[in-house]
Amino acid sequence: MSERALNVGVVGCGMMAAGTHIPLIAANAGLKLRWLCDLDVPRAKGLADRHGAAHVTADYRDVLNDPAVDFVVLATTHSLRGEFIQAAARKGKGVYVEKPMGSTPAEIAGILKAVRQSGIPLCVGHNRRSAPAVRAAMDVLDRWRAHPQIVPWRLDRNSHLRPPLAEEEQTLALLRVNDDILTWKPWAFGEGIILGEMTHFLDLANLFVARVPRRVMTMGSATTNATILVQYDDGSLATIVQSGLGTLDYPKELFEITHKGAMIALDHLVEMRVMGIPNVPFRSTFPPREPRDFDAPGIEGFYRAAERTIAERLKTGSNELFIGMPDKGHARHLDLFARCVRGEGPSPCSAEEGAKATILTLKAMESCKLGRPVDVSEGEWLAE
Ligand SMILES: NC(=O)c1ccc[n+]([C@@H]2O[C@H](COP(=O)([O-])OP(=O)(O)OC[C@H]3O[C@@H](n4cnc5c(N)ncnc54)[C@H](O)[C@@H]3O)[C@@H](O)[C@H]2O)c1
Structure with a gap:
């Protein structure tokens, strides 16, 4: 073309x-x-x-x-x-x-x-798959998955004396989402926030864990507060903790991924912290959506901007709204x-990747309604 x-x-x-x-x-x-x-x-x-x-x-x-x-x-x-x-x-x-x-x-x-x-x-x-912070995290995670090591500084209490564990191949992902229902459209309440919003985080969970989801359990409300637990085919787990009664004054999203002795943390998509992997810097930062909102890089920039807004409210009684929006990858x-x-x-995000996350989301809603875990079948998004 x-x-x-x-x-x-x-x-x-x-x-x-x-x-x-x-x-x-x-x-x-x-x-x-x-x-x-x-x-x-x-x-x-x-x-x-x-x-x-x-x-x-x-x-x-x-x-x-x-x-x-x-x-x-x-x-x-x-x-x-x-x-x-x-x-x-x-x-x-x-x-x-x-x-x-x-x-x-x-x-x-x-x-x-x-x-x-x-x-x-x-x-x-x-x-969010295309957010610079997520792409950087996936780059680090993919390289670590391809070449994991027992780093020399890891405290090893005679690991040669224990049998190998299946869990040693697993990934654990925690995605904590702090949101405020007052910002949501009335139509979002009809079907619940799991469909409209949790699709993003279930898609990210699939991306981070990179395995096939097999089971999902949701506890809480489809509308506001819920915890969703996904189990993957190798036993890997993703937990999404969603609060609809938080505050925009605080960073909206924190993701923590552990795999093979390493931790990759993404803080509000403006900062990545990596521990346990040789030759990767501890901290990398990513510009927010409106760079002029932050006067320091990374999460410190968010906190400083939030602190200024809160101090202004205390001093003048203003009702200034604070939104330290990160780059969520739209562009x-x-x-x-x-x-x-x-x-x-x-x-x-292909039709199949999108369907995988959306089917998982629908199963998470079903689990919420039934109050028990629900099985997921990859036949619903893979080609027949
Ligand atoms: N990716 C993100 O970050 C993100 C953020 C917010 C919303 N969304 C999604 O974007 C979509 C829109 O959300 P929104 O907040 O803009 O909703 P909105 O209610 O503000 O806008 C929806 C618009 O669609 C129009 N519309 C409805 N049916 C139509 C039809 N048949 N033909 C033409 N126009 C029609 C309505 O008139 C309305 O203007 C939703 O799917 C929502 O989940 C994505």
């Missing part, structure tokens, strides 16, 4: 599209914003005027019927997924679909079938998908 700019349509121009996808597409020299589609046409028109999209519609078929469109970003509420992707597949259009990829196993199966039969490029918006995810549409690389 030539290096002309790819023509992009956006279907669903709500908060996510207006705040992230549309500005990213408009700012990307390799992309051209061609269509904005929303049921609320004046909203789409306002965004088109601001960001320079040529066409506006309330009917997504107009976008898919345009032969010039290369791919579409689907960022509607969760109600439109299978029907849209199947229509896009018939027209040969690539799709970047916001999470969740679908809301039922049948919908996901229909999407997988349409993508496999048509061969359209598809990317699920599990954008890079879109860029990698554009390369995939050009035939220059794989999708940063």
